[in-house]
Amino acid sequence: MANPQDRYAIIVEKFRKKSLKLTPQRLAIAKILALSKGHPSVEEIFEQLKKTFSTMSLATVYRNVLLLKSFGEVLELSFPDGSNRYDGNRPYPHPHVICIKCGAIVDPALDALKDLTHLVAKETGFQILTHRFDFFGICRRCQNSDKK
Amino acid sequence: MANPQDRYAIIVEKFRKKSLKLTPQRLAIAKILALSKGHPSVEEIFEQLKKTFSTMSLATVYRNVLLLKSFGEVLELSFPDGSNRYDGNRPYPHPHVICIKCGAIVDPALDALKDLTHLVAKETGFQILTHRFDFFGICRRCQNSDKK
DNA sequence: TTCTTAAAAGATAATAGTTATTATTTATTA
């Protein structure tokens, strides 16, 4: 996991370079995404910030997440059930392991992937630009709680 | 690719076993999905069947795709842009290569994946149930047409 | 073949997540 403070500084610098305003709401959203351990959803970011900003609007969260996505500073993970989760800490494609019971998302180390990309490019003739690798299953905690 | 006729027969048999009616619309949807070379969307299935069934309803396509999905006879591929495509020919998880220009979807042969699943299970403690592997890029045809 | 009926189709309303719009507020710079 990248240092959250470094990621936060990088994102703020991106805003500054593009002469975008550093509003408190915007910075707070950036901070949550830079931490981003739990891969939060827009709704979760919104709920968390309502405590600090009483007038916080859901649209503001959507707007800024969209913006950061367009900068390549946030990775969007959309799931078959329609839900979207975000990673501002590691905004480049990487594999995820998702618990279908509790929704937890874990980043496994899987170095073998680079080789796969080359293999696929060779086999299909595609120029591969990005990828998405997700494993779905049940985390250790949920496996244990099921046994009770 | 599995034999489309076999896949069609399997799906029809599934309907029969569950005492579900074999309506012409239902059978036509099943046939398109059993072929399913191009990984059609609901909209594409609907457009194609309107030619044969003048009163065809979009809801009927959704209803039957949902049904087949619940039987495990169709694999749903949902994409970040919100689009959904379906594979009734190989309804089990397998990797895809998607062209971001023309939307073509190709199934590469990638035997290395089984090992990855075991690796991930070992590393994370998850019980892995399914997965999703997508490579995004530009197909050979679109690479060539760009050069013009 | 005709009759019965449970299920499916068709048409459309409802839903949910996201994006667009507009008036108000605010960060930034001079």
Add this chain to the structure above:
DNA sequence: TAATAAATAATAACTATTATCTTTTAAGAA
């Protein structure tokens, strides 16, 4: 401190999918 371009807040609009309800039909029985 004032000017203003941009962001926020509130809400309307949009889109893909699902639910509802009425009409039609497949399938088994008489």
